[in-house]
Amino acid sequence: MLQSILIKSLVAATAIAACLSMTGCESPGGKVSVLQGSAPIAPGSTYAWAPVKNPGSGDPRVDNDIVRERIRIAVDTNLAAKGYRQVSDPRQAQLVVAYHIGLQNRTDYSATSMGAPGGGVACGPRGCIGGYGWGMYGAPMDVDVRSINYTEGALMLDLVDAASGKLAWRATSQKRVDAKDTAQDAINAVVADMTKTLPVVASPAG
Numbered sequence: 001m002l003q004s005i006l007i008k009s010l011v012a013a014t015a016i017a018a019c020l021s022m023t024g025c026e027s028p029g030g031k032v033s034v035l036q037g038s039a040p041i042a043p044g045s046t047y048a049w050a051p052v053k054n055p056g057s058g059d060p061r062v063d064n065d066i067v068r069e070r071i072r073i074a075v076d077t078n079l080a081a082k083g084y085r086q087v088s089d090p091r092q093a094q095l096v097v098a099y100h101i102g103l104q105n106r107t108d109y110s111a112t113s114m115g116a117p118g119g120g121v122a123c124g125p126r127g128c129i130g131g132y133g134w135g136m137y138g139a140p141m142d143v144d145v146r147s148i149n150y151t152e153g154a155l156m157l158d159l160v161d162a163a164s165g166k167l168a169w170r171a172t173s174q175k176r177v178d179a180k181d182t183a184q185d186a187i188n189a190v191v192a193d194m195t196k197t198l199p200v201v202a203s204p205a206g
Contacts (some may be wrong), residue, residue: 028193029175029192034170036169037169039164046085046086046093047079047094047096059102063101071155074184079198082199091162095168107147109145110146112146157195169198171194
């Protein structure tokens, strides 16, 4: 019985550790934060894209026509699904939409501990027996430290109140990314995660 419990606990701990180390276990938007302005956003508001005035980030991985178009499609699709209506002229819109995107190269470090040979733990019907009895500091172990290089991406989506020119709502997504995250489906999922707290037009009764 005890051995069965130990095995189940080990399997659960292994699954949790794997989830924490893999980006696939996180939500599509990674770490999403939302900033709400003082004026509430009316469900079903009209919106238009802000005219592009400033140059992009200059990073060719995201600052190109393909990625820009995919982000716009993702935003339009998700806003339309919530009942927001797009207009072509910002002067006729209640909200003006803009986004900002950036990438940053980062490095993490992973440490793996390996116990000394012969100092394991044996488990049986009466419980577990330690190895050599190394005392309060435990068995000696070798530590393998490896550096992990990765790219962190950040996408910021702004909704500006057209009448006042003030920021009404902002969502930011931060997550580890790679080439597959520029696919249309992946960007759609990120934007859906970012916009899930926006007010939705109520469905007609019946």
